[in-house]
Structures are given as C-alpha cells and as structure tokens.
Amino acid sequence: MGEREIPLHYVCTREEAGKLIKANDKLWVSNCGCREGRGKCEKSRIDVCIQFRESTAADGSGQHEATREEAEAILKEAEATHLVTRPFRDEDTRARVEGICFCCDDCCGYFTDPGDYGCDKGSLIEETDKERCMDCGLCAEVCYFGARKMIGGSLEVRRDQCYGCGLCLDVCPEDCIKMEERAGVA
Numbered sequence: 001m002g003e004r005e006i007p008l009h010y011v012c013t014r015e016e017a018g019k020l021i022k023a024n025d026k027l028w029v030s031n032c033g034c035r036e037g038r039g040k041c042e043k044s045r046i047d048v049c050i051q052f053r054e055s056t057a058a059d060g061s062g063q064h065e066a067t068r069e070e071a072e073a074i075l076k077e078a079e080a081t082h083l084v085t086r087p088f089r090d091e092d093t094r095a096r097v098e099g100i101c102f103c104c105d106d107c108c109g110y111f112t113d114p115g116d117y118g119c120d121k122g123s124l125i126e127e128t129d130k131e132r133c134m135d136c137g138l139c140a141e142v143c144y145f146g147a148r149k150m151i152g153g154s155l156e157v158r159r160d161q162c163y164g165c166g167l168c169l170d171v172c173p174e175d176c177i178k179m180e181e182r183a184g185v186a
Helices: 014-022 035-038 067-079 138-142 167-171
Strands: 026-031 050-051 064-066 084-089 096-104 124-128 148-151 154-157 177-181
Touching: 014 026, 014 067, 014 084, 014 096, 026 067, 064 067, 124 154, 138 148, 138 167
Parallel strands: none
Antiparallel strands: 026 050, 026 064, 050 096, 084 096, 124 177, 148 154
C-alpha cells in the first residue's frame, strides 16, 4: 500500500476549535464555499468560515478581518445549530492548520457527496455510559456520521464511525457521553 494522502480537513470538537482560534493572533471570516455553491443553507448563516491567514484554501467570498469575539460567536452559533467543526490544512504540505469550516448535512459537500471528499477522524472519540443512557435518540438525530442510531427503541453506538465532533454531548439530557483520546492518534 502506498503512502496515505493526508486529507485537507479533519474533525475536532468545538473546544479544540476554540483552542485553535486562541492560538492565532489574526483571524479572517469569509462565506462558506459550500453554502455559496448550493444556495441557502437551512441550518446556518453563510459567513462561518474562519481563517488563520489571509490567503488559505478557503474559497468563499466576502473575506474580512475578524475579531476574536466574532470567531467565538461563530463557535457559539455552531453549538446552537449543530455544525461540525472541520479544521482545514494548507493545500501544499498539509502540515499547517489554516482555518476552520463549520459543516452540516444540508449544504456541505462532505456530507451531501461523501465519496468526493476526504476527512480525517479527530483525535477524540465518544464514550457512552449505556447504564445512564435513556435511549432518547437525541444524539442519533445530530450524528451526521452515522455513529449513533436508534434500532428498535435502543441506541446503538458504532464507535468505528465516530469522527469525534462531540455534537452528541450537546444534546444528551443525561450527560452520559464524554470524549476520550482515540487510540493510535498522536
């Protein structure tokens, strides 16, 4: 097997995204290229792409320098609208994180055309305390990756499909889900 190409994007939690934002002195925000290409998104406004350099792989229009408060407001909105935080790397070497996309299953090409886009799983993975879980299914409703499904009234967790976005934590009324380090991730 040949050398694996590193995908442009990877998944992380909002907490991890917040750390990336805090680690950068300058920030820019632009429109999301997916939302521009597909038309109105039913889940989010259009200007949610954060960049850490003025020139990046992001292809949306309307770029402007942003304050840390603007970027943190996008993180808060991502929580409320259940957007997946997907940082992106530089196109040439994939060695540097250049920004963060905020994606959903309404307009993001990664979810609407999954065979066309690569994405690395995040460094974290879900851990569900099934004894505390009430099988309400709220977490399955927000899991774009199919890692959580309701089968016959019971929650089935498919950890191999978990990308580590943490959206399930946002909606769990029993607080029975946590994120832990994924085995084999440096």
